Amino acid sequence: MAGARPVRLLAAACMAFFLFLMVRIMRNPADIPPKHADVKGFDRDPNLDPTHEPPEPLHRVSGNNYDADNPNSDRISATLLSLVRNKELQELVQSMQDLEKTWNHKFNYPWTFINDEPFTEEFKKTTQAQTKAKCNYHQIPKEHWQIPSWINRDLMRESNALLKDQNVQFAEMDSYHQMCRWNSGFFYRHPALKDYKYYWRVEPNVHFFCDVDYDVFRYMQDHNKTYGFTITLYDSPNSIATLWPETLKFITSNNQYLADNNAMGFLQDKEHRPEWNYKANGYSTCHFWSNFEIGDMDFWRSEAYEAYFEHLDRAGGFFYERWGDAPVHTIALGLFEEASKIHWFKDIGYNHIPFYNCPNSQKCHGCTTGKHYDGEPFLLKEDCRPVWFKHVGNEWPTGGK
Ligand SMILES: Nc1nc2c(ncn2[C@@H]2O[C@H](COP(=O)(O)OP(=O)(O)OP(=O)(O)O)[C@@H](O)[C@H]2O)c(=O)[nH]1
Ligand SMILES: [Mg+2]
Secondary structure: OOOHHHHHHHHHHHHHHHHHHHHHHHOOHHHOOOOHHHOOOOOOOHHHOEOOOOOOOOOOOOOOOOOOOOOOOOOOOEEEEEEOOHHHHHHHHHHHHHHHHHHHHHHOOOEEEEEOOOOOHHHHHHHHOOOOOOEEEEEOOHHHHOOOOOOOHHHHHHHHHHHHHOOOOOOOOHHHHHHHHHHHHOHHHOHHHOOOOEEEEOOOOEEEOEOOOOOHHHHHHHOOOOEEEOOEEEOOHHHHOOHHHHHHHHHHHOHHHOOOOOOHHHHOOOOOOHHHHHHOOOOOOEEEOOOOEEEEHHHHOOHHHHHHHHHHHHHOHHHHOOOOHHHHHHHHHHHHOOHHHEEEOOOOOEEEOOEEEOOEOOOEOOOOOOOOEOOOHHHHHHEOHHHHHHHOOOOOOOOOO
């Protein structure tokens, strides 16, 4: 048997090489980690560029001007806002602690908590203990939350079962549909918010990583901004199949509401993810991820948005499909607001599972600069900032030190 051993070794090596080749050939391209350069339109993540504060004027703490108990403080009409359930208390405390630590312990803006059920005493006591600022607790009026009378329940069940088969998340969860509708068209009408102009939406279990040393609400006011975002993503086209067609119906008879310098090109982009645009019947599906929003509620209270929301609400897609408040807000802003009034809060490090906004700044701790997601590499494809930059631009300096 002399000589057989090298032959066996050679055969084993050939077999191993053959198996290696087969694995490479059969590997699904989606499993291969894409680099940012592979994503059309994005050579380099701008979060890698050094990031400082946005331009002056910026309002800062000086003496007691933002003390929680100062009745003549420099705070403007604004609140931190959270729709939340009692059972999410611990996750909300996590979000509060991060936001208080990085920003609100300096500015002491009040918190407003809203729920479709009464808050428990434990919820109130524990949340108030996280901040020097005033916390307010409110319930949603029934007529703002319940599924409206014109929705056919049988049709809703059948449609949602179909959506579930198409992997639309939360399709069969009534409360999720109700939440999306409330966040689209009702939060700013809550009586407790009527005297507030600006809000910062905060969800349970989100993270804030960067110290922010200026009053962000004053930034919105002084720089004439309507809406601020941190992350933009493509949506599941199956959840919004008729949202864009309904939108087109609305603007056909209401084109007086279109802003002069709107972001129509961004909304209709076909180049970056053509199949998503095709499935969503003409909408790129790129949206501001609305679990983070800093906004001016007067926009939602405007005649244009109220009419648009009413049209969508009657069309029924909040229940027969699973229209999210994120695409609804994004489309409305893209159509009815000047694109220059929408601001990327690049300097606010943020995470809601599984995505991040993590800028390159010494003020940030606990996230990895430029990291956009946690988990499977296919998630990288969900980042649609290139679509925004292409059609509207990136207001932040790029490159350089
Ligand atoms: N009070 C109340 N709040 C809700 C309800 N459903 C959702 N929310 C809140 O609405 C916001 C969005 O809901 P989430 O469940 O986080 O939805 P999501 O971000 O799409 O899903 P996740 O990826 O699971 O976070 C969160 O602040 C929730 O606490 C509800 O039925 N009642
Ligand atoms: Mg969430």
